[in-house]
Amino acid sequence: xxxxxxxxxxxxxxxxxxFELAEEVDDIISLGVGExxxxxxWAARDAAITSLEQGKTSxxxxxxxxxxxxxxxxxxxxxxxxxxxxDEQILVTAGASEALDLAFRTVIExxxxxxxxxxxxxxxxxxVTFAGGEVCPVRTRREDEFKLTYEMLDESGAADAEALVYCxxxxxxxxxxxxxxxxxxxxxxxxxxxxVLSDEIYAxxxxxxxxxxxxxLPGMRERTIVFNGFSKEYAMTGLRLGxxxxxxxxxTAMNRIHQYTMLSAPTTAQYAAIEALESSDDVVAEMRxxxxxxxxxxxxxxxxMGLDCFRAKGAxxxxxxxxxxxxxxxxxxxxxxxxVAVVPGAVFGEGGEGHLRVSYATGMEDLKEALDRxxxxxx
Amino acid sequence: MDLSDEVVELLRENARYSVxxxxxxxxxxxxEVEAVIGDLEDEGVIxxxxxxxxxxxxxxxxxxxxxxxxxxLDRETSYDDVAERIAKFPKVEALHLVSGDFDFQMHxxxxxxxxxxxxxxxxxxxxxxxxxxxxxxxxxxYKEQGIEFGDGSDDDRLSVSP
Numbered sequence: 001x002x003x004x005x006x007x008x009x010x011x012x013x014x015x016x017x018x019f020e021l022a023e024e025v026d027d028i029i030s031l032g033v034g035e036x037x038x039x040x041x042w043a044a045r046d047a048a049i050t051s052l053e054q055g056k057t058s059x060x061x062x063x064x065x066x067x068x069x070x071x072x073x074x075x076x077x078x079x080x081x082x083x084x085x086x087d088e089q090i091l092v093t094a095g096a097s098e099a100l101d102l103a104f105r106t107v108i109e110x111x112x113x114x115x116x117x118x119x120x121x122x123x124x125x126x127x128v129t130f131a132g133g134e135v136c137p138v139r140t141r142r143e144d145e146f147k148l149t150y151e152m153l154d155e156s157g158a159a160d161a162e163a164l165v166y167c168x169x170x171x172x173x174x175x176x177x178x179x180x181x182x183x184x185x186x187x188x189x190x191x192x193x194x195x196v197l198s199d200e201i202y203a204x205x206x207x208x209x210x211x212x213x214x215x216x217l218p219g220m221r222e223r224t225i226v227f228n229g230f231s232k233e234y235a236m237t238g239l240r241l242g243x244x245x246x247x248x249x250x251x252t253a254m255n256r257i258h259q260y261t262m263l264s265a266p267t268t269a270q271y272a273a274i275e276a277l278e279s280s281d282d283v284v285a286e287m288r289x290x291x292x293x294x295x296x297x298x299x300x301x302x303x304x305m306g307l308d309c310f311r312a313k314g315a316x317x318x319x320x321x322x323x324x325x326x327x328x329x330x331x332x333x334x335x336x337x338x339x340v341a342v343v344p345g346a347v348f349g350e351g352g353e354g355h356l357r358v359s360y361a362t363g364m365e366d367l368k369e370a371l372d373r374x375x376x377x378x379x
Numbered sequence: 380m381d382l383s384d385e386v387v388e389l390l391r392e393n394a395r396y397s398v399x400x401x402x403x404x405x406x407x408x409x410x411e412v413e414a415v416i417g418d419l420e421d422e423g424v425i426x427x428x429x430x431x432x433x434x435x436x437x438x439x440x441x442x443x444x445x446x447x448x449x450x451x452l453d454r455e456t457s458y459d460d461v462a463e464r465i466a467k468f469p470k471v472e473a474l475h476l477v478s479g480d481f482d483f484q485m486h487x488x489x490x491x492x493x494x495x496x497x498x499x500x501x502x503x504x505x506x507x508x509x510x511x512x513x514x515x516x517x518x519x520x521y522k523e524q525g526i527e528f529g530d531g532s533d534d535d536r537l538s539v540s541p
Contacts, residue, residue, distance in 0.1 A: 019539040032539035039532075122541045171541075293389070293404040300403035341539055364393070368400065 010126045014347030021332060022341045029370040030362070032341040034171060036235035036316070037361045038290075040272060041283040044234065047275030048268045056267060062259040063251075064092025064243070065270050071277040072243055080203065080213050082226060084245040091251050091258060092265045096201045096229040096242030097123060100165075102254040103225050103244065104131035107163050107195050115158035117148050117166035118349030119173060119319075121199070124165050125349065136161050139351040145310045146175035146319065146351070150184040159192045167199035169206055169314025172348045172357035174295075176314040179212040186217040196224040201242070202315040204233030204284065207292045209313065215245070222247050225254075230269075232315070233284055234276045239269035291316050294360040294367055305375045316361045319345065322354055323378055331356060338373040382407055386415050387424065394428040431526045442495050442516065443472075443488050447481040448503070449511040458482070461508045470498050481513070492516065 022028055039045070063069060069086035076082040084090050093099040100123065108114060110132035116124045117138045125135045138156040140146040148166055158164060164185075168177045177185075189196050196214055203211040215224040229242025242265075244254060276284075298318050302309040309320035324330040327344035335341050345355030360367055380388075385405050389396055398416070402409040419425040434441045450461050458476050465485065466474050473486035485503070489495040496514070504512050521528055 013541065015539060015541050019537060022538040028538060030536075030538045033536050034540040035536060037534065037536070296406055297400060297403040300406075343539060 006130060006132070010129050013122045013126075015122055015343060018331065018341075018343055018347065022335060025335055025339055025341075028335065028339045028341050029366045029373075030341040031358045031360070031367070031370055032343045033359050033361055035237040035361060036232060036287065037363060038235040038287050040230075040234060040236045040239065041276055041280035043279045043283070044236065044272040044276040048239070048272040051268055051271035056271060058267065060264045060267050060270055062264055063090065063255055064265055065274070068092060068270050068274050068277075069243075071274060072245075075277055076226075076228070076245060080200075080211060081216050082213055082245060085248070088248045089251050090243060090245055091255050092241065092243045092270065093229075093258065094242070094262055094265050095231060095240045096199065096227045096244075098240075098258070098262060098265075099227050099229075099242050099244040099254070100124070100197065100199065101127050101130075102257050103197050103227070103246075103250070104128055104133065105257055106250060106253045107197075107225075108133040109162070112163070113157075113161040115153065115156065115161040115164040115194070116349070117164070119146070119170075119345055119352030119355075120165075120349055121167055121171050122348065124167075124199075128165070133163075137350045138164075138166075140173075140175070141351060142310060142321065142355075146170060146173040147177050147181055148185050149181075150188050153185070153188045158188070158194070161192075161194060163195040163197060164189060165197040165199070167201065169202035169211070170317075171202065171315055172317050172343070172345060172352065173319040173355075174312025174315050174317040175310075175319075176206055176209060176211070178209050179217070182212055182214045182217060186214055186220050189214075189223060190219050194223065196220065197227070198224055199227045201227060201229055202232050203228060205288060205291060205316060206314045207288075207295060211314075225250055230273050230276060233287075234273070234280065235287065236269070236272065236276070239272055240266055241269040241273050290364075291360065294362075294364065297364075297367070298358065298360050298371065301371045301375070305378060307378070316359055318358045318360065319355050320358065322356050325354070327352075327354060327356055334374065334377055338377050340370045340373050340377075342374075382411065383415050383419065386412060387419065390416075390425065390428075431524050433520075433528050435520075435528075440490065441488055442490065442492050443486065443520075444495050444499075444517060445515045446485040446487055446499060446503070447511075447513040447515075448483040448485055448509055450482045450508040451510050452508060456508055461506065464506060465503060468498070468502060470495075481511075 069090045073086045104127045108131040112133045113136045114128045114133040115136045115138050128135050138158055198214050213226055215221050215226050225244055225246035227244055230236040302320050307320045309318055312318045322330050327346055331342055331344045343357040345352030389401050398409045398412045402412045470487050472488050475484045477484050487495055
């Protein structure tokens with residue numbers, strides 16, 4: 001069958017290749033996982049089960065159940081000062097990934113340049129390409145602790161772009177950005193009239209500074225779409241539930257694609273999410289505490305073994321410099337000799353090379369064992 | 380949270396964490412952690428460290444019972460007096476003064492049902508203040524000290540994912 005060029009043009013994800021390697025080795029301890037090791041809060045799972053028992057298996061409103069949108073609105077307001085109207089400015093989607101795809105298709109004209117802050121989640125660049133856009137990589141650097149700066153945006157040619165997409169707290173680096181640091185990005189976006197697609201899926205996993213959304217900075221609300229969801233903070237990856245917050249015209253347009261392609265986000269997951277928002281703050285806080293302890297343990301151990309690693313302050317990743325020149329070779333050798341999987345940073349785009357993504361979404365005992373093995377391997 | 384509270388929380392989660400691992404998780408020095416644990420022990424905040432064991436997986440049987448105790452007090456005797464007397468028996472694993480239909484809830488352990496019943500009828504029931512005992516033998520334990528029993532669930536996540 002003839003496959004369309006724009007699909008053929010996108011290579012399979014580099015992480016896929018590493019996944020296949022890891023699958024061939026038995027009994028590995030994986031620090032290569034991009035999702036929580038916890039399950040969704042029991043109350044949320046229980047609500048999902050109850051909804052199924054009650055036969056709640058039909059579609060919901062295109063934008064998602066109103067009750068859920070209201071709760072999302074309240075939570076975003078309470079946690080991040082993000083104020084959006086549940087009727088017109090919040091769209092519930094099948095994972096934040098769907099929301100991002102909708103946004104790409106909504107704001108990108110064929111040939112538009114889209115600045116993508118890298119290293120980043122593997123879907124942004126393909127998403128831009130599928131939508132007909134042209135990716136303009138913006139490389140973040142170890143020296144800046146992988147934060148976006150005005151200078152890097154400028155040097156990368158982002159001034160000609162129509163949109164900028166980034167994620168903080170960041171996957172794969174664990175980097176976060178403070179309000180002051182975001183001001184630079186906001187200034188650049190306003191000066192060059194950029195639409196900002198701000199992936200804040202890890203906002204709830206910020207350990208040192210309060211998370212700030214760029215949409216709360218002056219003049220940014222009207223040009224920003226914020227993405228969040230239940231996957232990371234509520235450990236609900238497989239339930240596929242995310243959402244977008246944005247200006248009415250953006251959400252209305254995104255909903256137009258959504259209503260034709262997805263109809264509505266998974267109903268069962270919406271019931272789980274309602275319960276999660278209503279009752280699971282303490283469970284989420286406990287997961288956050290656990291991640292934070294692991295984070296500190298990982299960073300201390302890296303320091304002790306002389307592995308250069310900046311202080312990652314969010315998500316559940318550390319991003320140490322690779323002791324070998326070639327991150328792929330290192331990760332493969334580590335896997336083969338110690339059965340510990342980490343992901344070479346280069347699969348996450350420019351600026352990732354020479355680094356390793358180490359996920360601490362793994363139980364403490366396994367994490368400690370894996371760190372011992374990494375230490376021995378380096379020696 | 381101050382270091383002392385954090386140390387208590389970590390030890391309650393896993394009493395086998397090394398001093399070094401606790402230090403790493405709390406951004407502190409091992410010597411500091413050592414001192415804090417010493418203080419907690421001296422102050423009687425931390426009274427001991429014990430393993431949570433699924434005894435069904437061991438050979439030999441342990442019989443456990445939860446016993447409700449009702450007492451009648453007089454001017455000279457308080458709940459504390461009665462409790463101290465009962466708690467001294469090594470077979471008593473736990474003892475709580477509780478609200479509701481009875482006064483004390485006592486957890487007892489022994490090697491057989493007869494051992495446990497003999498203990499209750501010969502040692503506990505005769506205590507003059509105790510007016511009534513109701514014994515519930517434990518049939519299955521599902522969770523103890525926050526730890527679920529059973530085989531747990533497998534990690535079925537993809538080994539590497541974005």
